[in-house]
Amino acid sequence: MTRRIVQFSIGLVLYGVAIAMIVRAGIGVSPWDALTQGIDNLTGWGFGLITVVVGAVVLLLWIPLRQKPGIGTVLNVIVVGPAADLGFWLIPEGLELWARILLFAGGLLALAIATGLYIGARFGPGPRDGLMTGLHARTGWPIWVGRTMVEATVLLAGWLMGGNAGIGTLLFAVLIGPLCNWTIPLLTVPIREKDAAASELETALEGSAAPSTPALDSPAN
Numbered sequence: 314m315t316r317r318i319v320q321f322s323i324g325l326v327l328y329g330v331a332i333a334m335i336v337r338a339g340i341g342v343s344p345w346d347a348l349t350q351g352i353d354n355l356t357g358w359g360f361g362l363i364t365v366v367v368g369a370v371v372l373l374l375w376i377p378l379r380q381k382p383g384i385g386t387v388l389n390v391i392v393v394g395p396a397a398d399l400g401f402w403l404i405p406e407g408l409e410l411w412a413r414i415l416l417f418a419g420g421l422l423a424l425a426i427a428t429g430l431y432i433g434a435r436f437g438p439g440p441r442d443g444l445m446t447g448l449h450a451r452t453g454w455p456i457w458v459g460r461t462m463v464e465a466t467v468l469l470a471g472w473l474m475g476g477n478a479g480i481g482t483l484l485f486a487v488l489i490g491p492l493c494n495w496t497i498p499l500l501t502v503p504i505r506e507k508d509a510a511a512s513e514l515e516t517a518l519e520g521s522a523a524p525s526t527p528a529l530d531s532p533a534n
Contacts, residue, residue, distance in 0.1 A: 378451050
């Protein structure tokens with residue numbers, strides 16, 4: 314349990330910082346982050362706060378899908394946004410193109426590692442991941458169909474509001490899945506034999522949504 318808590322905490326903070334790295338690179342962001350940027354352009358609320366608000370709204374969509382969040386799902390909503398703001402504070406703007414390309418590559422790898430850390434800790438998936446698995450469970454659609462429909466809609470909305478959709482968005486879509494398919498099995502904490510009481514507690518912590526490749530989600534998201 315100690316390893317799981319530490320791993321989960323590092324994963325969430327790293328996830329937020331990785332988002333900031335990709336945004337600062339300025340060559341295109343994930344669909345959900347494009348939506349966040351677009352809303353920020355209209356409201357001026359700030360990237361971190363909007364990340365929290367959007368995550369909370371997505372979590373509310375779990376209710377009609379009959380998904381049960383784990384404690385990790387709720388903490389994902391709360392922590393990733395402020396962690397992204399920390400990343401923006403640490404990473405300067407106006408970098409040279411070569412530096413921004415390296416920043417994007419590093420951010421993409423960091424995001425995949427962060428996803429493996431927090432999903433591998435088995436405290437529940439992120440809110441956007443649970444939305445996809447919930448759609449799959451209730452409609453019978455393949456996960457990739459639901460993901461494509463949702464993320465295409467989110468990206469279009471973000472782009473119309475001024476979000477940064479570019480070559481980085483395409484690279485993100487192509488590369489994040491394979492990278493997470495490598496990091497999640499590598500970093501998943503193995504399940505050990507436990508008594509019935511411990512099993513019930515762990516089920517409550519994890520929730521009912523099965524982990525999946527992140528929607529990123531982001532925030533994981």
